[in-house]
Amino acid sequence: MSEGILKALMQLFSIVSDVEAEASTDRRKVVELFLKQQLNQELVQEYLNVFNDFQEAQTTKGEGAKKRKRTSVNSVKVLRICTQINEELTQRQKIVVLIRLIEFINSGDNPSPQELEFVTTVAETFNISHEEFKRCMSFVRNTKDEIPESSKxxxxxxxxxxxxxxxxxxxxxxxxxxxxxxxxxxxxxxxxxxxxxxxxxxxxxxxxxxxxxxxxxxxxxxxxxxxxxxxxxxxxxxxSDTSQEKTLYTVENIEYRFKAGNVGLRNINLREESGRMIGIMGGSGAGKTTLLNVLNGIEKPSSGQVLINGIDIHNEKEKIEGVIGYVPQDDLLMDDLTVYQNLFYAAKLCFGNYSDSKISKLVLELLTNLGLYETRELKVGSPLEKVISGGQRKRLNIALELIREPSVLFLDEPTTGLHFEDIR
Missing domain, CATH: 2.60.200 (Tumour Suppressor Smad4)
Structure with a gap:
């Protein structure tokens, strides 16, 4: 965040606080926690001092008959500050600011009507839905025994x-x-x-x-x-959605022989339900890719069977079309297309009956979920002449399969060459 935005946020915190009450230690802790998520310790203290200055200016203004006028002026200030920072903050940052403001007014005594009104104005200006605002407010205010009946x-x-x-x-x-x-x-x-x-x-x-x-x-x-x-x-x-039927994946006594007759796999058994993530580990040449190709239906086993909800994936492929997704080691991206175009055209091949606007909405949602929205207009480039990072390339390759929403997804060497932050 820029210096101007941080100062505006410090002013916002001070205005939202009831001007008749000084900022308590608890309230300063909320502001400090917010700053620690954005800055190093030296700058945290600097902006805490900025908050203190704004708070002191608020509490030393005139009282009595001027209160109503001051409240009206503060309402205008809240709206102006929110409008000012609205374009620079991401929606995620706006949610964090809102949660900290709700914490702020609920630390210590119950919030005043003025404080609640100001925070509501912030939520509306930040285009945060009324439902999410209410859920955030309840989450901060509820006691241990107050548990809302909500899937969230x-x-x-x-x-x-x-x-x-x-x-x-x-x-x-x-x-x-x-x-x-x-x-x-x-x-x-x-x-x-x-x-x-x-x-x-x-x-x-x-x-x-x-x-x-x-x-x-x-x-x-x-x-x-x-x-x-x-x-x-x-x-x-x-x-997880308990209303949907679970996917049962079963591997029974798999054996696989190469064309020369050498045994590649033997006595492989597995039984798992949907919602699980399983890793296959082994040294180079141990047969991980061979096993993956048998499990995802590319290679047919010499004996045994692989079943999804009782359907043999090798002998009844037409019954499970679209159920299995596979991201190979090799890059599948078109170098001259943008991040958005790579995913859009892949989706268009899968959803021929969808309108372009509906496909575009699906693509943008997935890019956002995978942290690729900001790079959507960048050309992918080749692996040797990179435009986007290796981690972004890998996530985009995964997105090519995720857009189809397969029930079972296989990834071959998904973390090779990635920074540990991308792996996380």
Missing amino acids: ILIIDGKQSVNIAEVKHIYCENLPGQLRVLSIPSVNMYALRYYGTGEPYLNGQIVQSDRIHILTQGSSIRSKKIQPIYYSDIIGRFL
């Missing part, structure tokens, strides 16, 4: 189940208290809070029980007494 809520605790309609649940043995996660679908983001007296860690930092934490890709929650809870566990629980 995930409970993680030591209980075997949670008897609340639609609420997701993860059992975590020996977890003291409760972790609660809010899904914010519009920006594909997840917020976390903790009710309890233990000391779970999020990416090495203690999860404070009175603060909202933002989960990022690759996050993990750990403690001495519990098994790690990974980001993939959390999003997997939100993405």
Whole structure:
């Protein structure tokens, strides 16, 4: 964020705070937590001082008969600041700002009507839907026993189940208290809070029980007494749909011989349901790609069978058309096309009955989910003359298959040559 935007946000925090009350220590902690997510420690203190200056200016203004006029002026200021920063902040950043503002006005005493009005104005100016605004407000304000009946809520605790309609649940043995996660679908983001007296860690930092934490890709929650809870566990629980039939993938006594008669695979058995991620590890030349080609239907086994919901994928291919997706090691991108065009034309081949506008919407949503939206107008370039990074190329290759929404997806060497951040 630019210096001007950060100063505007500090002014916004100070205005949203009730001008009759000085900023409490708790409120300053909320501002500090927000700044720590954006800046190094030296700059955090600098902008905290900016906030303090704005707050002091707010509290030293005249009282009494001028209050109503001052409230009206502040409403205009809130609208002006939000309009000013609206174009520079991403929608994800706007959600974070809104959550911190909600935390801010709810730290200490109950928020005043003026504070609630100001925060509502911020949400409306940021084009945040009323439903998501209400969910964020409830997530910050609810006590441990106040659990809304919503599919956007995930409970993680030591209980075997949670008897609340639609609420997701993860059992975590020996977890003291409760972790609660809010899904914010519009920006594909997840917020976390903790009710309890233990000391779970999020990416090495203690999860404070009175603060909202933002989960990022690759996050993990750990403690001495519990098994790690990974980001993939959390999003997997939100993405699972119990109303749909599960996909059952079965491998029975597979054996594969090469044309020369050499045995490549033998006695391979596997049984898994949808919602699982499985890794195959082995040295170079161990047969990983051969196994993958048999499992995805490219190569036919010498004996045994591979079944998806009881259908033999090698002998009844017409019955499972579109069910299996495969991302090979080799690059499948068209060098002279942009990121958007590569995915758009691939989707057009798959969805010939869709209009261009509908395909475009699907493409842009997927590019956003994979972190490729900002590069959509860039030409892909060749692997030797790179325009986009290796990690972006790999994600775009994966997108070519994900756009079809296959029930089973195979990836051959998906992390080769990638930076660890891209792997996460």
